[in-house]
Amino acid sequence: MASGTVTSSEYISHHLTNLTFGLHPENGWGFAHGANAAETAQQAAEMGFWAINVDSMLWSVGLGLLFVWFFRKVAKSVTSGVPGGAQNFVESIIEFIDDSVKGIFHHKNPVIAPLALTIFVWIFLMNLMDLVPIDWVPYIAGQMGIGYFKIVPTTDVNITGGMAFSVFGLIVYYSIKQKGISGFLKELSFQPLPKVFAPFNLFLEIVGLLAKPVSLALRLFGNMYAGEMIFILIALLPFWAQWVLSVPWAIFHILVITLQAFIFMVLTIVYLAMAHDDH
Template sequence: MASGTITSSEYISHHLTNLTFGNHPENGWSFAHSAVEAAEMGFWAINVDTMLWSLGLGILFLWLFRKVAKNVTAGVPNGTQNFIESIVEFVDDNVKGIFHYKNAVIAPLALTIFVWIFLMNTMDLVPVDWIPYVAGQMGIHFMKVVPTTDVNATLGMAFSVFGLIVYYSIKQKGFGGFFAELAFNPLGKWLLPFNLFLEVVGLLAKPVSLALRLFGNMYAGEMIFILIALLPFWLQWILSVPWAIFHILVITLQAFIFMVLTIVYLAMAHDDH
């Protein structure tokens, strides 16, 4: 991009390519200088920008909530404390309304999921050229700042939830009970192979749908911002501001859906019927 004029397709490809580090067949361990190089690195490649921004925003979340918790007052709260308390109360109400078992992990997990995903989604509201331009001036070829537009990140979160689903299913029902739940529903023991196929597919569909729903919505939103950035400058402001306002609903809704479905799936894992 620093060399001058680029085509629209090159511009889009650049903004959709992660800063990837991995083992390239020809260059050894290095950062990818093109989308093709990134693809050729295969499984052992790591998207550095996804890790950087997701961990950074996670640390921001922990620091802010810990700071408010340490300085909480019983009297009239300040604006930050009031805002944090409203988020905690909102998440707590959703957990109590869906999850009717005793488990100290669920509410903190739901709070973490909601706030962390919301913060990652919110990075989509930063103008698409600002941070990549600064990174380019520092010699960094690519810089995607929205971790949830990377399917690796959304799948990582979804499979973590899936691990908890399996763990609590076995913990609450035993391995035999968990297997029976998969093998004997919905058509009874005489159609065990068919039941097992249906239930295993349904079980595996949970993390996949969680990941792809979040990824698809955020990726589409980012793509629209990139396409708007290709338009004349005066038209960008006319279109980007309304879309950004609407997108606030999208980023909040996607964090909420991921949180609620996590609570629902873990409640189902605790059910013994």
């Protein structure tokens, strides 16, 4: 795909373009489909708020369902005797998450540990798609008449942003639940400076509060997008060079995708612990 009929820039643009469905001002409801990736992206942008990246949604929801199905299957077949490989694997993940939560979150809330487990495994699975050779699935999709098809949901800022702002909603919810609206507003207004500087404190705290979901979303998106870009650039090299570079980068990227899932999970626990703390 990287040689012959398309240029390097066209190849890169193609692999970074989502399959987008939405309401176009001129063409009505449908998929964005321009003569090239640039025109397709322009059509998607013109769709505005009602545009949806179908490929990102399919893969993220599908991987989430895979996570739920696998863990439920293992939970239903759990045994007190000698555990099998699947049970050992799931129990080790749960124990790791449980230890992480206990070390950070020192309050009673039955939601936090399951939330942390869901975040870690779900993001890891979405990140793991970055290790699938970048031409395989787009080629199959192309044979089915689908021009664009990205398979790494976390390289879509809409996915990472959606998860981050969901965490932000929980931060605000538990802050108000634990401290009340007045307590939450006092926390925003009366620190870190004395009460006389309440407007300045409020400005600083609101900026800090809003920075939490933004940093969560952009950190995950930026790291995964950069990783995907490197795989795309490697794919433009001669065949022998691809193997020399892609295998070491893929091995290193296993650490990256795991670390990014862990960071998102840990920061979520930290932010929710802060929401429960009463200053």
